[in-house]
Amino acid sequence: MVSNTSNSYGAVARFFHWSIALLILTDIVLGLIGDATERNAETAWFLQTLYSTHKTIGVAVLLLAVLRVIWALTQPKPAPLHPDRKAETFVAEVVHWALYGAIFVMPLSGWVMHSAETGFAPIWWPFGQNLPFVPKSESVAHIAGAVHGLSAIVIYLTVGAHIAGALKHAIIDRDATLARMTKGTAAGSKTSSGSHIAAMVPATILWVAVIATPILTQPAHEHGPETVAVETASDANWQVENGTLTFTVAQMGAPVTGQFGAWTASIQYGDAGSGEVEVIIDTTSLTLGSVTDQAKGAEFFDTSNYTTAVFAADIEQIDGVSHRANGTLTLVGQTIPVVLDFTLNRDGDAATMTGTASLDRRDFGMGSGYTDESTVGFGVTVDVALTATRTR
Ligand code: HEM
Ligand code: HEM
Structure with missing residues (x-):
């Protein structure tokens, strides 16, 4: 029946x-x-x-x-x-x-x-x-x-x-x-x-x-863009008001985006179109969806041994709004040359910047146990977006 x-x-x-x-x-x-x-x-x-x-x-x-x-x-x-x-x-x-x-x-x-x-x-x-x-x-x-x-x-x-x-x-x-x-x-x-x-x-x-x-x-416990803490060094010409720092890597072939909740940027940039930037990133503020703990682990960001990453670069104007920051990124104790291409739109004393850099995680010895790209891709795209105002 x-x-x-x-x-x-x-x-x-x-x-x-x-x-x-x-x-x-x-x-x-x-x-x-x-x-x-x-x-x-x-x-x-x-x-x-x-x-x-x-x-x-x-x-x-x-x-x-x-x-x-x-x-x-x-x-x-x-x-x-x-x-x-x-x-x-x-x-x-x-x-x-x-x-x-x-x-x-x-x-x-x-x-x-x-x-x-x-x-x-x-x-x-x-x-x-x-x-x-x-x-x-x-x-x-x-x-x-x-x-x-x-x-x-x-x-x-x-x-x-x-x-x-x-x-x-x-x-x-x-x-x-x-x-x-x-x-x-x-x-x-x-x-x-x-x-x-x-x-x-x-x-x-x-x-x-x-x-x-x-x-x-459950205590409310949120990271990510909502709580981004961006500070600037006191001698900076530009005060960063707001920003996001994210990175994207392929996981099992699909892009996954992580972010840093806390970083500080010190930017000097003059009207001549050149300057300097130093970004200090608190790697413990990293979130990467459900795999945050793995990403912070010894295999990748190793945040119990390396709590900061530093990007220091010289800024040069390429053409109009297009700029390039040529410098180094120090991450998990490795310092590697990195080029960040970005656009800078200025409107008086306010500026909006969006930029992208491409890295290879192997250069930093990250994820050495993941020897092929099937689980974690080699290429990592870093995206920065910020707004800043001129202080002096
Ligand atoms: C080996 C595992 C299981 C055995 C031996 C078993 C056995 C039975 C039996 C003998 C009845 C009839 C009871 C009656 O007529 O009063 C029943 C009904 C029922 N069982 Fe299970 N069951 C098992 C696992 C489960 C599981 C995992 C669920 C989870 C959803 C479940 C949900 C129900 C429900 C909701 C009924 C009520 C009848 C209905 O409305 O469909 N059973 N089960
Ligand atoms: C029949 C339905 C399901 C049952 C009986 C079930 C049962 C369980 C059990 C027993 C655990 C481990 C217990 C624990 O971590 O405390 C678990 C973990 C988990 N389940 Fe399910 N599950 C079901 C459906 C799903 C579905 C539909 C999803 C997602 C689409 C899911 C996602 C997960 C995840 C991500 C974990 C790991 C949690 C963690 O470790 O943080 N489950 N599930």
Whole structure:
């Protein structure tokens, strides 16, 4: 039978139950393996594949969950086998409702986290990666990650209780509860009521608490352009008002952009079209989506040993607004010549500058464990944009 009756589960309900159960259990295992795996160059490829699989399975769960609920709404709900055991039946139903919540909250929180982050493992499907209305924001990713982690704990407990209950029926009670879900066996009263809405209440409270707790308790913690702290040296001719310093590198073939939240620029630039610039970057203010920690690690920016990077250059005017800063970049203890081409638009005592430099991470010995470009590209594009006003 395709459809449910008042005392049996039809093939469609059973398909949804077992396919979602299998995918959820697989995703829990993948999530736990991912959590337990150390993050370094050797494990990068493995982790990216693992998380892409995890996310793709999770999104499949969400789609099946939507279809499952639509289907369930059109179907009678098979009555409990032991309506006389009121407390046991009620607990079993609370767990069922909690599991219904889990198949939405778990993948959605994961997906919100994924949407709010930049880079790292993509969902393997062609329909886009990001959810509408979810901003790229570290604090949103952080809160969604906390909901995801808390939901995982709820899932361990509810799935554990649910499986234990199913086994108790099969082994101790030796009744048809499990057979109803595996084979579609019809069993139990055809007349007693199939669903108790009261059991929805504790399950709903549980999920509201799981979602609300991280939102209410996570400290807002945001980096990036919103908190850019740009200062200038006191003897600078130009005071930098505002700016962004970002870099872009290919990760698994897709561009990923990171940024430095804190840097200082000291610029001297005269009307003759020449001058000097020194930019001191606080590398600990780096953010690179979900891989910030790896980027700060010994393999790349090594921020526990090198907290600053310095770009010092002479500025020359090439033609009209087009300029070139020819100098060196000192990063992770290596000093390498770097050319920054930029445009400078001046309007009286205000100036807008946008520039780009191309680097090769290997020149700085960065990511030496990533010997080919399949995980992390060699070329890095640095983009600077700032506005400044003349002080003297
Ligand atoms: C059936 C749905 C899902 C289940 C059961 C599930 C389960 C888990 C578990 C058990 C963990 C490890 C626990 C932890 O880190 O505290 C985890 C981590 C993670 N999940 Fe999921 N997940 C699901 C769906 C998704 C989806 C759809 C996405 C993204 C599109 C996602 C993204 C992630 C990420 C990025 C992590 C690592 C979090 C971190 O270490 O910061 N998950 N998931
Ligand atoms: C090996 C693992 C599992 C076993 C043995 C199992 C067994 C069962 C059984 C025997 C029933 C029928 C209960 C009844 O008729 O009162 C049932 C129902 C149910 N199970 Fe599972 N289950 C498993 C995993 C899961 C998982 C991971 C979920 C998570 C979504 C889940 C969600 C549900 C829900 C929501 C119901 C209520 C029936 C419905 O509305 O579809 N089960 N399960």
